[in-house]
Amino acid sequence: MLIGVISDSHDNLPLLKKTIQELLEHRVELIIHLGDIISPFVVRQLAEIVKNTPVIAVRGNNDGDIQQLKTLFDKYGWLFYSEPTIIEVENRKFLLMHGYNGIEFTESIARALLRSLSVDGVFYGHTHRYVLEEENNRILLNPGEVCGYLTGKSTYAILDTGSLKTQIHFLGV
Numbered sequence: 436m437l438i439g440v441i442s443d444s445h446d447n448l449p450l451l452k453k454t455i456q457e458l459l460e461h462r463v464e465l466i467i468h469l470g471d472i473i474s475p476f477v478v479r480q481l482a483e484i485v486k487n488t489p490v491i492a493v494r495g496n497n498d499g500d501i502q503q504l505k506t507l508f509d510k511y512g513w514l515f516y517s518e519p520t521i522i523e524v525e526n527r528k529f530l531l532m533h534g535y536n537g538i539e540f541t542e543s544i545a546r547a548l549l550r551s552l553s554v555d556g557v558f559y560g561h562t563h564r565y566v567l568e569e570e571n572n573r574i575l576l577n578p579g580e581v582c583g584y585l586t587g588k589s590t591y592a593i594l595d596t597g598s599l600k601t602q603i604h605f606l607g608v
Contacts, residue, residue: 436464436524436525436595436596436597437461437462437463437464437465437593437594437596438464438465438466438467438524438593438594438595438596439455439458439461439463439465439466439467439591439592439593440467440469440558440576440578440592440593440594441454441458441466441467441468441469441578441581441591441592442468442470442471442495442533442560442561442577442578442580442581443469443470443471443495443560443561443563443580443581443582444468444471444472444473444477444580445471445473445497445580445581445582445584446473446477446582447581447582447584448477450581450582450583450606451481451581451582452484453589453606453607454581454591455481456484457591457604457606458488458591458593459484459485459488461593463488463593464488464489465488465489465490465491465524466485466488466489466490466491467491467529467531468490468491468492469492469493469495469531469532469533469558469561469578470493470494470495470496470497470498470532470533470534470560470561471495471496471497471498471533471561472492472495472498472504473495473497473498473499474499474500475499475500475503475504475507478504478507478508478511479507482507489512489514490508490511490513490514491513491514491515491516491522492504492508492514492515492516493515493516493517493518493519493520493531493532493533494515494516494517494518494533495533495534495560495561496533496534496561505517516531519531520532521552521554525596525597526596527556527596527599528553528554528555528556529554529555529557529558530549530552530554530556530557530558531559532544532548532558532559532560533560533561534559534560534561534562535561538562538564541559541561541562542562542566542577544559545559545575545577546575549570549573549575550570554573555572555573555574555599556573556574556575556576556594556599557573557574557575558574558576559576559577560578560580561577562577563579563582563584563585563586564577564579564580564586565577565578565579565590565592565603567592567601567602567603569599572599573599574594574599574601576592576594576601578590578591578592578603579591579592579603581606583606588605588606589605589606589607590603590605590606591603591604591606592604
């Protein structure tokens with residue numbers, strides 16, 4: 436199964452729409468958003484684009500009306516977690532989280548969790564910087580930022596659950 440992994444869209448609808456369109460062109464079967472969706476109206480727009488592709492998200496530090504985000508995710512049959520969580524997809528386990536405090540702190544937590552938990556990957560956002568590392572056949576992944584506000588680049592990742600092959604993509608490239 437191909438999974439599209441995104442983070443930090445920060446209400447940037449034009450880039451989020453382009454990102455989702457590219458993910459669908461790659462034929463992803465699941466989209467994971469690692470936080471900082473921000474506003475509930477984005478979820479409504481997202482639903483119009485993804486059609487039948489399921490979405491799983493975890494709350495980011497800038498996400499606003501959490502209850503409304505959860506309500507909308509429920510309405511569309513998607514999953515929204517307010518805390519870090521472990522999901523299982525195609526017999527693979529992935530920890531999903533946003534991040535905490537600064538870049539170094541978030542990355543050190545993500546690496547420690549990858550080493551200490553029995554998971555196939557740790558996926559995180561928050562830093563707006565893409566990271567793709569492999570350690571003992573397990574993946575540490577930050578897909579970067581959809582919004583492009585901090586780095587000037589809109590990025591996302593695609594992961595194959597069978598092989599764990601993962602690639603970072605630059606929007607439009």
